[in-house]
Amino acid sequence: MTSLVEKLSNIVGEAFTSQGFSVELGTVRVSDRPDLCQFQCNGAMAAAKKNNGAKKNPREIAQNIIDILCKRDEFSKVEIAGPGFINLDITDEYLSAYLVGSTLDKRFGVNMLFDGQTFVLDYGGPNIAKPMHVGHLRASIIGDSLRRICAFAGYNTIGDVHIGDWGTPVGMVLSELEERGIIGQFITAEDLEEIYPASAKACKEDKTRMEKARLATKKLQNGDAVYRKAWEQFVNVSIEGMKKNFDLLGVHFDEWKGEACVHDLIAPMIKTLKDKKIAEESNDAIIIPIKENSDKKEIPPLILLKSDGAVMYSTTDMGTIIDRMQTHNPVKILYCTDQRQSLHFEQLFRAAYKAKLLPETVELIFAGFGTMNGMDGKPFKTRAGGIMKLEDLISMGIEKAQFRLDEANLAKDLDKQEHKSIAHKIAISAIKFADLQNPRQSNYIFDLDRLISFEGKTGPYLLYQAVRIKSLLRKAQVQTQTQDQTQKYIADNKIDILIKDEDRTLALLLSELPDHFKIALKNYTPHVLCDYAFRLAQGFSSFYASCHILSEKNKDLRASRLALCDLTYKQLELVLDLLGIEIPDRM
């Protein structure tokens, strides 16, 4: 199944080749002037340019193409405009046939591109010592969405949370426990929330405290029994808390590994790399030099072992690559972290290939995301200057959703359980959509009001449109139980879509899904899907306002419109699922 613009591009491309031009010139895209045409091709102007020296007239080229296209029966309009735009409209029959076909294949024209190849995605990355705050939002929901997108494309995906449980922050906590003389005692999540910041503050202010933290890190990594036991205990407590947060968000992981998991791989790795002369000593540390002559900027070496002999994140990241290759043998590994870590990943990737931890054919991908800033343009802090906990943010969203449900008078006929579940879905949709709609790479301003806003371009708006369709289809089922064909039409997917003026915009929109999916997959950018989902919801809302569906007298048209609604719902459901957003039955 190819997408509609691909089909059209093939047709127009063929026309270009027959005139001695290259196929790509026939690339067709959705028109940016819907008042003039549905689709456009700009290839004639490019063709005139490529004919270097002897310039051809682009309108003349376009005319030749048009003469060929006019003979085809897919188009209802073929025109030249301006300097040589080829403007195209397709027939309603062709559009209808395309939609029926894309519905029947259950993937709406999106190809299964990868046949079960393994793709490891590393996202979330919470730290044992720190409570989960709004800063973890992007890392987990973007990563989770990318996992869903890759899975739909056909990859066998493995999402790994990659917990930070082996570095200096852990040493800070251990040294603090030591200071207080409570090492070995049971530590609760609440304790941890107080202990880590206190320790971090002390280490920042006092060099000898920092030194203690480093020693504690080293001691833990060397296998000290007391430290190891204490560590295990608060790691478990911490993971429980993380799971609670990720469950609330609906973010899924296949693996709950951490930095510490690869500890046993590290000593042999370092020995091998030293033997092979890939790693070397420098200032008491062990490094892998990765500079290349072609570099325009300074690339510092990757530090494999710190001068005190302890391992750091660059070490465990190397070890993790070995582990992933051994256990999963993936074709791709993607890292979704803060953009500010881009240099680290450049170093890691170079070092990993240089050390031959994986063949060049395995692709390492850094999908960095922008910082979440406050209204002042600096990394976000609450008014009190602290961090905002993820749990609190979610609670605020749920509270607001519940209030809104009560206001809409939906509350009284729902039991408490369902009421809460709906409010939760609404809140999560608001939070996720507000975040995901920003392009992954760019920084964005954290605006609490916007994040839990329910009007306009928001998650709840999308849910609302989906719920309206659901309700409509539900009613149609009831009404048609007697003799109308609608139920059968939809159930069998044997739809025949009639396209009137009111239906056309939505029908055209429904043909675009594969193209947006492809871009989202290629660039690892969920926001492209957010944009499509929103336009689809908007398109439906206009359609819904412009014509009556259930009361339509013409039986065929009524059935066709219900089919269009059904298709819209299914696409919305799919795209929202790719974004990690669930649709409630009512709201």
Next chain:
RNA sequence: GCAUCCGUAGCUCAGUUGGAUAGAGUGCUGGUUUCCGGAACCAGAGGCCGGAGGUUCGAAUCCUCCCGGAUGCGCCA
């Protein structure tokens, strides 16, 4: 200092290989309910795309310079 990213409507932001009249949301103004869910729909106002040059049929997009901001640059993650 070097490197990367950014500057588009009052505010928050889209804008895919360079294309026609630069788009959303929000806010503002006005309108829409005998009928499918108003968290909605329709219309309007709002712009020197940071500035100056250049490339060309054509630039928010590509090149150069300048101004303004964010981030990173050897033992934190």
